[in-house]
Amino acid sequence: NAGVTQTPKFQVLKTGQSMTLQCAQDMNHNSMYWYRQDPGMGLRLIYYSASEGTTDKGEVPNGYNVSRLNKREFSLRLESAAPSQTSVYFCASSVHRGRGNTIYFGEGSWLTVV
Amino acid sequence: QKEVEQDPGPLSVPEGAIVSLNCTYSNSAFQYFMWYRQYSRKGPELLMYTYSSGNKEDGRFTAQVDKSSKYISLFIRDSQPSDSATYLCAIPNTGGFKTIFGAGTRLFVKA
Numbered sequence: 001n002a003g004v005t006q007t008p009k010f011q012v013l014k015t016g017q018s019m020t021l022q023c024a025q026d027m028n029h030n031s032m033y034w035y036r037q038d039p040g041m042g043l044r045l046i047y048y049s050a051s052e053g054t055t056d057k058g059e060v061p062n063g064y065n066v067s068r069l070n071k072r073e074f075s076l077r078l079e080s081a082a083p084s085q086t087s088v089y090f091c092a093s094s095v096h097r098g099r100g101n102t103i104y105f106g107e108g109s110w111l112t113v114v
Numbered sequence: 115q116k117e118v119e120q121d122p123g124p125l126s127v128p129e130g131a132i133v134s135l136n137c138t139y140s141n142s143a144f145q146y147f148m149w150y151r152q153y154s155r156k157g158p159e160l161l162m163y164t165y166s167s168g169n170k171e172d173g174r175f176t177a178q179v180d181k182s183s184k185y186i187s188l189f190i191r192d193s194q195p196s197d198s199a200t201y202l203c204a205i206p207n208t209g210g211f212k213t214i215f216g217a218g219t220r221l222f223v224k225a
Contacts, residue, residue, distance in 0.1 A: 040122055040217055042202065043202065045212055045213075101206065106157050
């Protein structure tokens, strides 16, 4: 049971470098999400895709871009990394965006920007 | 004021203790309430969810909602070292696609 798979698991970037976090889900879910998790801040939504072909900003979108490549894949790009983007990033998916909908998370990507 | 407030702990208890984890929220329109469990270096996974007020029990876990006080709780009976994790309350907003997470309470159960 793969569920939500995200890569890479660990990455160190220099300030100003760019990178893309890849995410794929095999549960045929419509909605996909990118969150970041910082100590004391909980999970904060960066971007989400309610369905294939759509993307919308979440709570903290600045400095990020996303692409919903197809129903399975949703990538997160940092164009010019900053130390403030040091965080743990989680990709997630759900059947749809309805209330009470279970969100399934990947195992996380640890990103350090130096 | 944050929409969902949760004490980050950490909370340390001996094995067998009853654990109470709590969150408060500000929007009286919220109706679904969820608890996620997150082990170290893993993603969160859904533990329980409840709709509206009342209690829901699943084995050693009980989720409780008090809408009049805007207060949600998760009780763990006979806590085990394997329960050591971070517990996050989560509330889908009225639109559904932006689930609001609490900061998470880190729980340690000592053998």
